[in-house]
Amino acid sequence: MKYDTRKDQIIQTSAILFQKKGFSAVTMRDIAKAMGIKAASLYNHIKSKQEILSEIIISLAEQFTEQMKIIKNSNDSSIDKLKQIVALHVNITSKNQFEMSSLNSDWMHLEAELEYYLKLRKNYENDFRSIIEKGIQDNELINGNPEVMLFSMLSTLRSLYIWLPKKEDLDIGKFTTELSLVLINGINK
Amino acid sequence: MKYDTRKDQIIQTSAILFQKKGFSAVTMRDIAKAMGIKAASLYNHIKSKQEILSEIIISLAEQFTEQMKIIKNSNDSSIDKLKQIVALHVNITSKNQFEMSSLNSDWMHLEAELEYYLKLRKNYENDFRSIIEKGIQDNELINGNPEVMLFSMLSTLRSLYIWLPKKEDLDIGKFTTELSLVLINGINK
DNA sequence: GTCTATAGCGCGATAGAC
DNA sequence: GTCTATCGCGCTATAGAC
Numbered sequence: 001m002k003y004d005t006r007k008d009q010i011i012q013t014s015a016i017l018f019q020k021k022g023f024s025a026v027t028m029r030d031i032a033k034a035m036g037i038k039a040a041s042l043y044n045h046i047k048s049k050q051e052i053l054s055e056i057i058i059s060l061a062e063q064f065t066e067q068m069k070i071i072k073n074s075n076d077s078s079i080d081k082l083k084q085i086v087a088l089h090v091n092i093t094s095k096n097q098f099e100m101s102s103l104n105s106d107w108m109h110l111e112a113e114l115e116y117y118l119k120l121r122k123n124y125e126n127d128f129r130s131i132i133e134k135g136i137q138d139n140e141l142i143n144g145n146p147e148v149m150l151f152s153m154l155s156t157l158r159s160l161y162i163w164l165p166k167k168e169d170l171d172i173g174k175f176t177t178e179l180s181l182v183l184i185n186g187i188n189k
Numbered sequence: 190m191k192y193d194t195r196k197d198q199i200i201q202t203s204a205i206l207f208q209k210k211g212f213s214a215v216t217m218r219d220i221a222k223a224m225g226i227k228a229a230s231l232y233n234h235i236k237s238k239q240e241i242l243s244e245i246i247i248s249l250a251e252q253f254t255e256q257m258k259i260i261k262n263s264n265d266s267s268i269d270k271l272k273q274i275v276a277l278h279v280n281i282t283s284k285n286q287f288e289m290s291s292l293n294s295d296w297m298h299l300e301a302e303l304e305y306y307l308k309l310r311k312n313y314e315n316d317f318r319s320i321i322e323k324g325i326q327d328n329e330l331i332n333g334n335p336e337v338m339l340f341s342m343l344s345t346l347r348s349l350y351i352w353l354p355k356k357e358d359l360d361i362g363k364f365t366t367e368l369s370l371v372l373i374n375g376i377n378k
Numbered sequence: 379g380t381c382t383a384t385a386g387c388g389c390g391a392t393a394g395a396c
Numbered sequence: 397g398t399c400t401a402t403c404g405c406g407c408t409a410t411a412g413a414c
Contacts, residue, residue: 230379
């Protein structure tokens with residue numbers, strides 16, 4: 001069996017469909033059809049369409065939060081911490097390609113967990129910003145606008161799910177190094 | 190009057206709602222309510238919900254295509270061309286904040302114009318890639334992976350619509366310069 | 379050009395047989 | 397655990413009065 005549980009299969013199948021059309025445009029009948037069963041049968045394993053979305057998003061958001069905490073509390077240089085953040089995004093994205101689309105594009109359709117998600121995201125961005133600001137203070141980074149630096153890095157990292165799947169047989173380690181180089185040192189000779 | 194035509198008002202009102210919840214989750218009743226009329230009245234000005242989406246997306250995609258053509262055909266250095274692409278994105282995004290969300294997130298809901306949109310996007314990316322490759326050849330850019338460079342820059346530029354609105358009283362010119370600096374020269378001291 | 383009314387359909391979810 | 401049948405509702409879009 002490819003999946004641990006039927007619920008697991010529902011979530012992973014849904015994630016694939018959500019990436020293609022977005023949460024709102026995917027129906028329970030679509031999900032069921034992709035699994036070869038009827039829509040009513042889904043409700044023996046999940047209690048609502050909302051629950052599927054929550055499971056996808058909250059699980060990922062918590063993984064990012066947890067790993068960021070470790071990076072933040074290490075004694076590495078700011079540059080090294082930024083490289084670890086790049087690696088974190090590449091790793092989670094390569095293992096959760098479809099789910100990352102919901103995290104980025106469907107979070108506004110959360111209901112009960114919306115506030116919790118927004119809190120996790122805010123904390124993540126604040127930690128990221130602190131690392132950049134410390135890097136500027138310590139003269140590791142240029143004395144530029146930290147908001148622009150944060151925006152630029154985070155936008156690229158959040159878009160990874162769109163690009164990673166296009167590179168078949170990708171060497172994850174090599175890609176991480178190349179991306180860190182471009183994001184940190186730029187492209188100018 | 191704030192809008193040239195009623196149709197114009199429908200399109201701009203829709204764009205605001207589409208950014209908040211996505212095309213599929215916005216109903217004709219939502220759009221009408223935001224304008225203070227009934228849903229049925231919308232159909233005197235547009236022929237379908239689809240038409241609203243097409244008007245938003247195709248118009249923007251054609252603006253990018255047209256401007257890229259001018260940049261591509263100029264005699265400037267590759268670095269200067271890249272700076273002009275950054276300025277192009279900042280300019281169009283600052284003038285079409287809400288519409289940019291549909292261009293980035295709702296294009297898959299296009300029907301008749303989907304192929305045309307995909308063609309325009311493909312051409313745009315190819316032109317962008319060519320400028321980067323020429324920059325590497327001419328020794329203006331580092332001898333890195335052009336796909337990674339393209340991915341990094343384009344991801345950031347495509348996400349501008351999320352970040353620009355957060356900066357009230359933004360000096361567009363200054364922001365463009367700062368962003369070009371970060372994207373081209375990196376953040377490393 | 380906007381309205382009321384409604385056609386026709388698809389949605390999420392439930393009931394209950396097997 | 398899956399099925400058939402169906403409820404109640406909201407959707408896009410149209411008809412036709414004013």
